[in-house]
Amino acid sequence: MEKLLSSAVASHDHETVPGRFLLPPAPPVSLPVIDLSGGRDEVRRAVLRAGKEFGFFQVVNHGVPERTMRELGTACGEFFRLPLADKVALYSESEDTERTNRLFSSTMCVSGGQSYWRHCLRLACYPVESTKPGxxxxxxxxxxxxxxxxxxxxxxGMELLRLLCEGIGLPPDYFEGDLSGGEVILNANHYPACPDPGVTLGLPPHCDRNLITVLLQPGYVCGLQVSYDGGWIDVEPIPEALVINFGHQLEIATNGLLRSVEHRAVANVAVGRTSVAAFIMPTMDCVVRPAKELLGEGRPARYRSIAFRDFMRSYKL
Structure with a gap:
């Protein structure tokens, strides 16, 4: 009789559930980590699977030297520690989305006046020859x-796009040319230590407006979170890994088969955090539309065609 629920409740504190009735905690969810040095078929399946489920994943053995990643993280950290006099020429809070090279705080997001706990150095970085003077x-x-x-x-980023094309039935070079031929914009973000992280965010929940993003997370401080199944997944920094996520233009081009997923940045009370995001973009005049190869009977276009310039003007972040 003692195993009856009524007996257990009668002999137990009514404000708590007896231990044997407690469900086991859900296993933690983490982003997939994909080794790009594996066989092409295996890597393609892993990229497509992670992309469809999360819209985010991490990659290792990707070809960017560890020293290069470390030196960029260090240099960006040094930039944010420079005296204000050395940075003032870059400072701008303009909402002109076509002005790339600038230093600002918070976000360009139209957020009803809300500010966020972030400094950002935004630079056009590719092609190198034409952007380096700035x-x-x-x-x-x-x-x-x-x-x-x-x-x-x-x-x-371009190799991952080719793998995705192979996996969803697009020509391997579908994303070559204008769809990826715009400037690569780099955001060096710095989230200073915050006295009360529970009342602010480094960045609000948002999706990226570009094609595909390659993100470097130097150091060990976690702050990036990805929306998943009604909650948020922490994206733990992994030495030598790059974080990959899909932007709105990839979602449009694949007619929603691959989605741009919301993510945010949280603040940290103890130490600051720096991240570096490279945004691969279409040219401004490129008209982005669902690929005809992915349309057909029972598969109508879910998105209208739009010039990337117009998309940028209407989606500010």
């Missing part, structure tokens, strides 16, 4: 670190 001269290590990082990082 890069900051201080600290001295920043320009060579940017130059060493941006070309191989873009190559990682």
């Amino acid at each position: 890069w900051p001269e201080k600290p001295a290590a920043l320009q060579p670190a940017l130059e060493d990082f941006i070309v191989p990082a873009r190559s990682v």
